[in-house]
Amino acid sequence: MExxxxxxxxxxxSVWIAQSDDIPGxxxxxxxxxxxxxxxxxxAPELIELNDAKYSPITNRNFTVDSKIKSRHxxxxxxxxxxxxxxx
Numbered sequence: 262m263e264x265x266x267x268x269x270x271x272x273x274x275s276v277w278i279a280q281s282d283d284i285p286g287x288x289x290x291x292x293x294x295x296x297x298x299x300x301x302x303x304x305a306p307e308l309i310e311l312n313d314a315k316y317s318p319i320t321n322r323n324f325t326v327d328s329k330i331k332s333r334h335x336x337x338x339x340x341x342x343x344x345x346x347x348x349x
Contacts, residue, residue, distance in 0.1 A: 266301055268337070281305075283314050291318065 264283040271278055274290070275298045281287040286308050291297030 266303065266305070268297065284308050 264281060266279055266281045266284070266287065270276075271290075273331060274320050276292055277294050279287065279289045279291075279297050279301050286307055287301070289297060289300050289304060291300060291323040
């Protein structure tokens, strides 16, 4: 899977900013582009795993599943959001 990360320079703060619509929660800044790229290389996989985005072929949408769900009600709500008629 391919993820797009945008790097922009903020003149006012004098920092590089990294953010991504593909990786929820990815917003980082750094004084140098090289250092920021290195930070993104470490943070992106962790955020992707934490977000654990899944794709529903039924609704043709992505949905998020928290890997630490302990409530069956929360799990059922996520399944419903994905268009899957299954209950725990």
